[in-house]
Amino acid sequence: xxxxxxxxxxxxxxxxxxxxxxxxxxxxxxxxxxxxxxxxxxxxxxxxxxxxxxxxxxxxxxxxxxxxxxxxxxxxxxxxxxxxxxxxxxxxxxxxxxxxxxxxxxxxxxxxxxxxxxxxxxxxxxxxxxxxxxxxxxxxxxxxxxxxxxxxxxxxxxxxx
Numbered sequence: 567x568x569x570x571x572x573x574x575x576x577x578x579x580x581x582x583x584x585x586x587x588x589x590x591x592x593x594x595x596x597x598x599x600x601x602x603x604x605x606x607x608x609x610x611x612x613x614x615x616x617x618x619x620x621x622x623x624x625x626x627x628x629x630x631x632x633x634x635x636x637x638x639x640x641x642x643x644x645x646x647x648x649x650x651x652x653x654x655x656x657x658x659x660x661x662x663x664x665x666x667x668x669x670x671x672x673x674x675x676x677x678x679x680x681x682x683x684x685x686x687x688x689x690x691x692x693x694x695x696x697x698x699x700x701x702x703x704x705x706x707x708x709x710x711x712x713x714x715x716x717x718x719x720x721x722x723x724x725x726x727x
Contacts, residue, residue: 568694578665582672587694597699604703605648614703616644621696622687636696639685642675 571586601614621636651657689695 578661578668580665580669585694590694590697593699597701601701601703604701612648614646614648614701616642616646617698617700618642618644619698619700621698623696639687 568585568587568590570583572581572583574581597616604614605612619638619641622639623634624637626633626635649660651660687695
């Protein structure tokens with residue numbers, strides 16, 4: 567079973583807690599690498615959109631069979647705007663701004679998850695909830711069309727491999 571672990575982000579002078587799960591860590595690392603490649607490959611786009619979705623497995627009855635379906639019970643939609651600092655002063659200001667925004671986001675997520683728990687389904691096994699992380703750098707792609715694409719394709723296939 568995964569346990570909480572503190573993470574120090576030294577260059578931002580920030581510490582937060584996350585789940586110590588190698589599988590989740592690898593998935594996130596793979597997405598970060600993919601985002602980096604998208605940004606380096608695009609040359610023009612400075613926006614990245616992320617959708618993090620959590621699912622519950624439910625039994626689905628059809629005519630002669632029983633199957634399992636995944637039903638989304640929570641989603642977080644994030645838009646990241648990337649900037650490039652040209653001077654050392656801009657880097658310092660950018661780092662301060664990043665730290666403040668990250669801290670504000672972490673506090674907001676913590677507050678919301680602590681206040682709104684009624685929709686979370688019960689854990690029926692020792693496995694964590696299934697989740698997906700979808701990424702897009704298409705600036706013209708709206709969240710509605712991004713989510714429609716996720717639903718129609720059945721997964722986070724928006725990030726090029």
